[in-house]
Amino acid sequence: MARVVVLGGGIAGHTAALHLSRMLRRSDEVVVVTPNSQWNWIPSNIWVGVGKMKTEQVTFKLAPIYKRRGIGYEQALTTVIHPEGDASHQSPYVELRYTDPARSGEHGELAYDYLINATGPKLNFGATPGLGPDGHSSSVCTPGHAVQASAALQESIAKMRRGQHQTLVVGMGHGTCTCEGAAFEYAFNVEHEVRQAGVRALADIVYLTNEYELGDFGVGGLTFTQQGFQTTSKLWTESLFRERGIRAVTGAHVTGVEEGAVHYEQLDGTINSLAFDFAMLLPPFGGVPLKAFDKEGGDIGSELFAPSGFMKVDADYTAKPFDEWRAEDWPRTYQVPAYPNIFAVGIAFAPPHQISQPRTSPNGTVITPAPPRTGMPSGIMGKLAATNIVAMIEKGDAVEIRSGSMADMAAACVASAGSGLRHGSAASMTMYPVVPDFQKYPGTGRSLGDTFGEIGLAGHWIKLALHYLFLYKAKARPGWHLIPE
Numbered sequence: 001m002a003r004v005v006v007l008g009g010g011i012a013g014h015t016a017a018l019h020l021s022r023m024l025r026r027s028d029e030v031v032v033v034t035p036n037s038q039w040n041w042i043p044s045n046i047w048v049g050v051g052k053m054k055t056e057q058v059t060f061k062l063a064p065i066y067k068r069r070g071i072g073y074e075q076a077l078t079t080v081i082h083p084e085g086d087a088s089h090q091s092p093y094v095e096l097r098y099t100d101p102a103r104s105g106e107h108g109e110l111a112y113d114y115l116i117n118a119t120g121p122k123l124n125f126g127a128t129p130g131l132g133p134d135g136h137s138s139s140v141c142t143p144g145h146a147v148q149a150s151a152a153l154q155e156s157i158a159k160m161r162r163g164q165h166q167t168l169v170v171g172m173g174h175g176t177c178t179c180e181g182a183a184f185e186y187a188f189n190v191e192h193e194v195r196q197a198g199v200r201a202l203a204d205i206v207y208l209t210n211e212y213e214l215g216d217f218g219v220g221g222l223t224f225t226q227q228g229f230q231t232t233s234k235l236w237t238e239s240l241f242r243e244r245g246i247r248a249v250t251g252a253h254v255t256g257v258e259e260g261a262v263h264y265e266q267l268d269g270t271i272n273s274l275a276f277d278f279a280m281l282l283p284p285f286g287g288v289p290l291k292a293f294d295k296e297g298g299d300i301g302s303e304l305f306a307p308s309g310f311m312k313v314d315a316d317y318t319a320k321p322f323d324e325w326r327a328e329d330w331p332r333t334y335q336v337p338a339y340p341n342i343f344a345v346g347i348a349f350a351p352p353h354q355i356s357q358p359r360t361s362p363n364g365t366v367i368t369p370a371p372p373r374t375g376m377p378s379g380i381m382g383k384l385a386a387t388n389i390v391a392m393i394e395k396g397d398a399v400e401i402r403s404g405s406m407a408d409m410a411a412a413c414v415a416s417a418g419s420g421l422r423h424g425s426a427a428s429m430t431m432y433p434v435v436p437d438f439q440k441y442p443g444t445g446r447s448l449g450d451t452f453g454e455i456g457l458a459g460h461w462i463k464l465a466l467h468y469l470f471l472y473k474a475k476a477r478p479g480w481h482l483i484p485e
């Protein structure tokens, strides 16, 4: 009998747990440790943030699904990993702190044979003074944040209805943020809502981003063929910003947010401020705080985790200049080299380097998007780890491990630009590979035939269809496993 423990019930961890429940032998066990009682389809938080959806439409309770699938469930935060056990534990184990209201604050321990770390991001609002819902700006990272953002936005819309001018700022709350796609979507959804409310003329909408140029999205931008001509995500998004009248401030590192004002430094070294009535600024991501100790109780945190807090896996983390990195530097199996029974997937693994060209202001401030690990790759990695663990359990550790590098993986992303069955629109993008491979695809680093972008109403329908499809899949309804990640 083997026990697989999955840390994190988000996109990567929940996908891994469902596949494990399908593939493991009856005698084996899968247990999810996650602090949340609800699963959240995070991409649709954008629509909660503009009042188009309710939290109940983007969440569901995990416990009944896990009960039905025979998955163990501990509603708790993992705090410590002991990959070798210790003086009083023969086997590897994790320490937990319960968030389950019935056991809140209690300490627990859980032994494992295989571990999947899918703990996602720490929303690091603390990196920027005054950033976030506990400070002076809104967020859409969680359903609760999104409800708060929607209320603040409605207040601004109400003021515009009374004839007051409003400045609405949407973007990134730090120079090293990732997830530009989400901020981009939210900016266009806000613009759409304001237009639908008939008060567009009274709104100055500003997109404040750490991207060097629009359309970078943390992946160094995209080049693709459209109607027989090559175009770029820069041209494409710039034209959308122009069409919708959204002003963009690029290459910006937010240094602080106070009541009604955001302060930022730009890549040219200038220090600027912008007064706002409503601001939704995403935080930078870090790894969640986890400790790790060896058998003797020695701290092995720096061996297991990068300084960012993300877990180091089978990537090449050698420091090298940006133009010397190669697609092969990216992880293939997401296994921790020293502990092959530990995998880190989704946002939890440490990327070996930036995908967007790193840039620094003359004052030495790094202003560069961090590499995104979006939903589709996160789900694929979760399934991959599950598949490899099942093979290891059945055939032993010497089994050939399947690989799935982001440098050999496609991703599709549909960025909503406004909700509505007749008037909605979305920017649909596919890229292959996610991490450019300049040896294989000289010039753009990606296959022109498999990289694609399109804006229109059809994109909104696709985004809405994906919302229902992924909720269906995550609820493990009949045939769920046939729906791709």
Ligand SMILES: Cc1cc2nc3c(=O)[nH]c(=O)nc-3n(C[C@H](O)[C@H](O)[C@H](O)COP(=O)(O)OP(=O)(O)OC[C@H]3O[C@@H](n4cnc5c(N)ncnc54)[C@H](O)[C@@H]3O)c2cc1C
Binding pocket: 007, 008, 009, 010, 011, 012, 013, 033, 034, 035, 036, 042, 043, 044, 045, 046, 076, 077, 078, 079, 118, 119, 120, 121, 140, 141, 179, 182, 288, 289, 345, 346, 347, 348, 373, 374, 375, 376, 378, 412, 413, 414, 415
């Ligand atoms: C506003 C927003 C919009 C987005 N839109 C899109 C989109 O349109 N398309 C797209 O592809 N991607 C989108 N993304 C990105 C997508 O949400 C992430 O790629 C995806 O959620 C990553 O999956 P994950 O499992 O790594 O992390 P998560 O889904 O965040 O899951 C992490 C889980 O770990 C749990 N956890 C945290 N700490 C611990 C701990 N100590 N112990 C145990 N569990 C822990 C968390 O509670 C959570 O359940 C968006 C992100 C945001 C913030």
